[in-house]
Amino acid sequence: xxxxxxxxxxxxxxxxLLRLLISARLRSQTAYRGSFAADVAGQxxxxxxxxxxxxxxxxxxxxxxxxxxxxxxxxxxxxSIGFSIGDLLLGETDSMSDAIRMGKLEVLLTxxxxxxxxxxxxxxxxxxxxxxxxxxxAMAAAxxxxxxxxxxxxxxxxxxxxxxxxxxxxxxxxxxxASQFWLVDGRQxxxxxxxxxxxxxxxxxxxxxxPMQVFFTFVVPATLVAYAPSLVLLELEGPAGIPSWTGWxxxxxxxxxxGLMLLLWRAAIKKYTGAGG
Amino acid sequence: MIIEAEQLSRNFTVAEAGEGRGxxxxxxxxxxxxxxxxxxxxxxxxEAVGYIGANGxxxxxxxxxxxxxxxxxxxxxxxxxxxxxxxxQALARKIGVVFGQRSQxxxxxxxxxxxxxxxxxxxxxESRWRPRFSELSEQMGLGPFLTSPVRQLSLGQRMRxxxxxxxxxxxxxxxxxxxxxxxxMISKESxxxxxxxxxxxxxxxLLLTTHDMSDVQxxxxxxxxxxxxVIAFDGPLTxxxxxxxxxxxxxxxxxxxxxxxxxxxxxGAEHLGAxxxxxxxxxxxxxxxxxxxxxxxxxxxxxxxxxxxxxxPDIEDLVRQLxxxxx
Numbered sequence: 001x002x003x004x005x006x007x008x009x010x011x012x013x014x015x016x017l018l019r020l021l022i023s024a025r026l027r028s029q030t031a032y033r034g035s036f037a038a039d040v041a042g043q044x045x046x047x048x049x050x051x052x053x054x055x056x057x058x059x060x061x062x063x064x065x066x067x068x069x070x071x072x073x074x075x076x077x078x079x080s081i082g083f084s085i086g087d088l089l090l091g092e093t094d095s096m097s098d099a100i101r102m103g104k105l106e107v108l109l110t111x112x113x114x115x116x117x118x119x120x121x122x123x124x125x126x127x128x129x130x131x132x133x134x135x136x137x138a139m140a141a142a143x144x145x146x147x148x149x150x151x152x153x154x155x156x157x158x159x160x161x162x163x164x165x166x167x168x169x170x171x172x173x174x175x176x177x178a179s180q181f182w183l184v185d186g187r188q189x190x191x192x193x194x195x196x197x198x199x200x201x202x203x204x205x206x207x208x209x210x211p212m213q214v215f216f217t218f219v220v221p222a223t224l225v226a227y228a229p230s231l232v233l234l235e236l237e238g239p240a241g242i243p244s245w246t247g248w249x250x251x252x253x254x255x256x257x258x259g260l261m262l263l264l265w266r267a268a269i270k271k272y273t274g275a276g277g
Numbered sequence: 278m279i280i281e282a283e284q285l286s287r288n289f290t291v292a293e294a295g296e297g298r299g300x301x302x303x304x305x306x307x308x309x310x311x312x313x314x315x316x317x318x319x320x321x322x323x324e325a326v327g328y329i330g331a332n333g334x335x336x337x338x339x340x341x342x343x344x345x346x347x348x349x350x351x352x353x354x355x356x357x358x359x360x361x362x363x364x365x366q367a368l369a370r371k372i373g374v375v376f377g378q379r380s381q382x383x384x385x386x387x388x389x390x391x392x393x394x395x396x397x398x399x400x401x402x403e404s405r406w407r408p409r410f411s412e413l414s415e416q417m418g419l420g421p422f423l424t425s426p427v428r429q430l431s432l433g434q435r436m437r438x439x440x441x442x443x444x445x446x447x448x449x450x451x452x453x454x455x456x457x458x459x460x461x462m463i464s465k466e467s468x469x470x471x472x473x474x475x476x477x478x479x480x481x482x483l484l485l486t487t488h489d490m491s492d493v494q495x496x497x498x499x500x501x502x503x504x505x506x507v508i509a510f511d512g513p514l515t516x517x518x519x520x521x522x523x524x525x526x527x528x529x530x531x532x533x534x535x536x537x538x539x540x541x542x543x544x545g546a547e548h549l550g551a552x553x554x555x556x557x558x559x560x561x562x563x564x565x566x567x568x569x570x571x572x573x574x575x576x577x578x579x580x581x582x583x584x585x586x587x588x589x590p591d592i593e594d595l596v597r598q599l600x601x602x603x604x
Contacts, residue, residue, distance in 0.1 A: 103376070107376065111369055114366075
């Protein structure tokens with residue numbers, strides 16, 4: 001037993017486990033090649049329609065929420081990258097109510113790993129890579145078209161923004177999954193925050209009403225994913241509800257949001273086992 | 278002791294749609310269901326215990342409380358010296374769980390690919406889980422379908438895979454919820470033979486719920502009968518086998534209608550009744566006194582037999598009989 005206990009804490013076994021779980025997931029998905037290819041293509045088309053929507057608006061008016069097409073494209077690209085990484089890792093929580101109904105959760109509970117970790121690896125959706133690829137392409141175009149006056153601070157912000165965005169969306173996915181323990185068909189409610197958050201994040205925040213600006217910055221931090229940091233990079237003044245200093249709030253907001261959503265997740269699991277919330 | 282349950286109870290609150298009109302409809306009433314009530318029992322290391330009862334009797338709820346899926350509403354439970362829910366992950370390393378109707382294998386992957394993942398989940402180095410896997414694979418005859426995706430396996434093949442998966446980390450206690458449900462006779466028998474061997478060889482404790490009396494007879498020395506959330510019987514199998522062996526039913530269809538009184542029955546058989554205007558007759562018999570073949574031969578002398586079927590006593594009847602005999 002001592003030998004097993006000693007192995008417990010080693011990084012090697014943890015890393016190996018994670019690798020095994022993810023590679024199992026990837027192989028499962030590529031097991032049906034045809035449907036996998038169709039899925040990837042579908043994801044690219046989805047991302048493309050979102051882009052067309054933005055393009056259609058800016059084709060007809062010169063600026064949207066104070067941003068030119070190139071500037072709006074930067075916001076769109078940040079939001080898409082953040083969302084697609086968050087979705088890639090934690091999108092499975094979206095179907096939590098199915099997992100509860102079909103008894104899959106019970107199987108997860110009888111294994112010696114945290115449920116959330118098992119969920120992350122049980123649905124590492126490779127097809128969502130299609131969306132990420134499109135987002136990276138949009139980012140390249142945005143960088144080419146905009147005229148950013150780079151300095152070290154902006155480079156740092158440029159790197160942390162997609163990571164903070166991924167973390168914010170990941171936390172929203174966890175919260176959406178947790179809410180399904182209380183709401184039997186809570187999928188739509190959760191989607192309002194995740195997919196709704198993505199929609200708001202890819203918009204220029206100034207296009208929102210003031211109360212909405214405040215709500216989506218300080219309550220559900222969707223504008224912090226893309227719009228606010230873009231203001232800093234582009235050296236633009238923000239609207240009243242989203243001052244440009246909020247551009248640096250992405251990472252702290254992600255940390256706070258994760259803390260809250262993990263508490264909610266824990267309460268959700270406790271609710272399921274009946275341990276009291 | 279490997280399982281200790283003391284005054285274990287579990288209630289569920291079920292919301293019911295409100296009655297009345299208008300806003301009153303939105304006012305919900307809730308009702309409390311006592312799925313398990315004051316259940317106390319212990320299981321010793323190395324025992325094989327059958328946990329039986331009708332549907333909705335509280336079997337699954339008890340199993341969920343033992344495995345850390347549900348917290349008891351009241352009472353105390355320790356499994357392998359741990360408290361199931363607070364120490365769920367530590368407990369998961371010591372027990373193996375098989376749910377007959379849900380899978381813990383990776384559905385789209387070849388069967389053999391699930392094992393390295395499970396080995397890593399249980400933090401076992403390959404030098405430890407690999408030999409065990411070879412042993413399990415050989416004993417359960419997994420070889421021919423190890424490279425097939427789990428989704429393509431027959432139910433019998435998949436169940437053998439599930440049991441191997443649950444035993445990979447050498448658990449001290451294996452809990453099986455309806456492991457033989459839906460299996461054919463041969464698969465059932467090989468699964469039973471394997472579980473029995475596992476217990477004798479490694480001292481693994483077995484706790485299983487089942488609807489199949491033969492599972493209990495082949496595997497368990499002791500049974501716990503749960504009825505309506507309470508333990509109705511806790512004792513050795515001998516008490517059960519008297520009831521279980523007794524009274525199988527033969528249903529016979531004759532070519533022409535026949536009066537029940539006209540049947541010549543050997544000792545140990547009893548005419549229960551006739552249906553379909555005297556075409557179909559139900560005859561109960563005690564297999565210890567009379568074989569099915571002898572009964573059929575005797576009956577055939579009275580009239581020409583068109584068709585027949587044999588019925589085992591069902592678990593609801595057994596529970597009822599045990600319940601009355603235990604009083």
